[in-house]
Amino acid sequence: MNPSVATNPPVATPFFFYGLAAVMVIGGILVITRKNAVHSALALITTLLAQAALYLMLYAPFVAGVQIILYAGGIMVLFLFVIMLISIERASKERQFNKQCLVGIAAAAALGGLLIAVFTTTSKGQMMFAEGPTSYVESQNTQAVAGFLFDRSTGMYMFSFEIASLLLLVAIIGAVVMAKKRI
Amino acid sequence: MDAMLHISTLHYLVLGAALFLLGVIGVLTRRNVVIVLMSIELILNAVNLNLVAFSRYWQSIHGPGALHGQIFAIFVITDAAAEAAVGLGILIAFFRNKETVNVDEVNLLKW
Amino acid sequence: MIQKFIQYVQSYLDSNQTPGAAGNIFWAVVYVLLVFVGLSIAVICMNWLERKILAHMQVRLGPMRVGPHGLLQPIADAIKLLLKEDIIPAEADKVVFWVAPFIVVLAAFTVFVVVPFGPTHAITDMNIGILFMLGVSSLAVLGIVTAGWASNSHYPLIGALRSSAQMVSYEVAMGLAVVSAIMMTSLNESSTGTLSMIGIVQAQLAQHEWFLFKFFPLGIIAFGIFAIAMVAETNRAPFDLPEAESELTAGFHTEYSGFRWSLFFLAEYSAMIAVSSIAVTLWLGGWLRPFPNALSGPTWDLAFSLIPGLTFLFLAGMCFYSTVRMPKHPLFRIQTIGLGGFGIVLLLIGLVLFIPAVRVRVSDIFWFSAKVAGFMYLYIWYRGTFPRYRFDQLMKVGWKILLPTGLALLIVTAIWAMRSAVWADVVVPIWLAFLDLLRRIF
């Protein structure tokens, strides 16, 4: 019941990583280029699901589950709902990019350049974040996460968790106040 | 070639940076508010990917119990849910008043 | 080379793990194929059974023409659907229209990766098993919404919006019921619970109790909430508003026909089986045979392991009885032979199930399937009995009845499960403080 990583190393990691990474990047590009918002949303869902798979490869099954259930199953449904409620017929025929799009692309390019510069100056040809050989206890992941969030002795994020619930409450009320026609 | 085949934390960071950039481009250039919001989701996801990748790195250094990155990722997802709900609520209210979903027409407070 | 392969194949048979946990790709593929084929057969059987059982509830015969007692009707239907002209409405969004059914089917089939048909009979056992099932089955909403939208027509759009609103709302109540069951898994020595589907069943075995009867009546209430929510989740009667034909013709799949429509059909039935498997796993002891602890010992084991074979023999006997009662007329000859042949097939299956090696491996699967089949019968029974809820009533049931009940249940279950800690850390200190206060006053 408790397979250690040593006996069962992950198979074909590079294959899956590059495949999923390609799916994510292509999905991301589709998100920001499609005219039709529904197509964008579907592309984003693909990206999110690929990312959930990457979480599994990073030994974070609980985060992957939360990603699927909340992001793909919850938030994106909300997005699709809203897209269907507002008219997109007209929006997809109009100009898609705003006036400052060139400036925006330039700024993004600058940001990309900055990232590359940071990477090249800090790594200096060395391997960054070299990992030690460790076994990741995947089968106890959920319990460990729960320990951080709820446990009496190890639950250092318990307070943050409560704050997060408060944030969600505020968000619910805010969304209702914003979207309801007559309160 | 070996660096290409051994998937390290760095690979995930590069992927995260790429997604982040895509999200930034989307936010800065698109007119459709819905797509802008989706781009923000892309940015948040890029951050999440970094957090979880770092969590693995942290685990390899501090032992299997060090899952702080994953906890942060969960909080970010919570935040994304709140942001999407409120953002879309505002969008609906805005659409009802102005019958448009374009960001550059949201200029009531400009002057 | 071949030797090595055979060794690889055999090495799994000695281990007592799921193929996913053992990392054996060959057996994982075999299991995937088995589950896929088994599920398709189950859906076909469900189709026939639903029509026949519903027909008998409604004083009619149901399909009788294609094959003896309409046994071949589902196959004829499938062929008809596959041969139909593939229509995509001119104004539809072609790509999305094409993709939507596949999303639904993928979501419905993927959940079976973690369904535990037995302690080793699952494709894999995930640490987040139940979360994975709930999450992936909620992806079906996306398919439904996109299908309704892509059709570019009023009724499908309203149907899709209704359907997704309904599924999203009932997921909440469903999740609460599931959490209360998961809480019960933590009542062991190490006091750590589990989300793994296999782990949940093993917790029930270890605690000598189905979670249905745990903390009576809390387990039953949780099961009730789940049983209602799962019917709503699969859009079946009496919650079949998205497909309310008297109001919306056929809901989100109005514009679909032929093969694509059959994909929706397939997805609906496999989703029904999937949610039933969740219910069976969480509350009805999964693959465990009745009374695994009270009636233990080799004699009882043997007696219970004979039941699968006997069931098939009984079915074969019923087939032969019907064969004998068939009219002796040349027109009925083929039908009679067909029914007899079907009986012989059932008889052979029954006999194979008596072989000890098979018996041991199959009995878990049999008990699991039998429990799921009970739920399938319930689905048909509901459909024959209940009128349909109105949309606001449906939402009322979901949000105003099931959700508060679920929340209260969660709190009560938590308090009850932690009762010693609650007693020691909350009740006693408060009582002592109260006494202290009294002492100070007087």
Place this chain on the structure above:
Amino acid sequence: MTDPNTESPLDLETPDKTFLDSNELVINMGPQHPATHGVLRVILRLDGEKVLGLECVIGYLHRGVEKIAENRTYTMFNPYVDRMDYVAAISNGLGYCEAVEKLLSVEAPPRAQYIRVILTELNRIASHQLWLGTHALDIGAITPLFYTFRDREEILKIFEKYCGARLTTHAFRIGGLQYEAYDGFESDVKNFVSFVKPKIDEYEELLTTNRIWLERTKGVGVISGKDCIALGVTGPVLRASGVKWDIRKALPYANYKNFDFEIPTGQNGDTYDRYIVRMIEMRQSLRIIEQAVGGIPEGPIMAKVPKVMKPPVGEIYHSIEAPKGELGYFIVSDGSTQPYRVRVRPPSFVNLQALDLMCRNQLVADVIAVIGTLDIVLGEVDR
């Protein structure tokens, strides 16, 4: 109709608006919608799922029955009335025959009267059974439909044995009956009565206390007795609103005054009360049949009527209690063999006018329930 300020939904142009930015959505239901019982077309004005108003568009089944009457002799027109409310053809025939008899000042002999009452009441049960099945089907319960059709079949068998037709029976003639009751008619009817009594309990078992049925029908499509009278609504709909008006008691025709039966009334005027009223009516019909079948007198079945009917110049209005409400015939005679004018007052047509009022501020799903509970037959609405 009741509120002159609301403009007709037909006048609305539908701009390129979506659900959100517009308050109103115009949806067309029918004429091929499965739940509109034939070819009724309803144009709904919706706010979300709430009905702001609706307009019925009828006439898709118009065959000009009234005009046909002006070109047929009184006898020749008799079969045509069966085609109006085809699920209660015998009631139509009874109304027409009695109206012409009144015009000719003849009366059907007592034996004919008794058989007429038996057949009419059987037809009332059949009509209510069909209503129950389709109404329950609209609300989503499939099974009652098959139960009611199984039992309606027994009634149709009696009709078939009596006159050879099952649906459009043309059972009665002006002045009485053409056919003597066949051998075993009485025992058939008695058997049917004892057969169907437990079956009605069976329908009620499925629906009357079913929680979902109660939620779907209670408080849905409420109409007050005052509004009913103002709109001319009759039949079970009127009685469910608390008005005790049944033409069998109020203006007795045939020989209904000889029989002992009760008129059920409801209090709330909602869909559930209409359901209960109709269920009790079925039982009361059985009671009438039981009384009638025991006391069929011997004697002729046809009164003396001339071969060529030339009613005196004048006009007549005669109405009966059809299963759906007051079915009236207004016949003007100019002394020739053909009526100068026949005007039918069909209960379905008049009851349908209440649909708009009953559906205001209800949900779309309730429109389906209300159309079902009004028990309309489009053949009668359009004629």
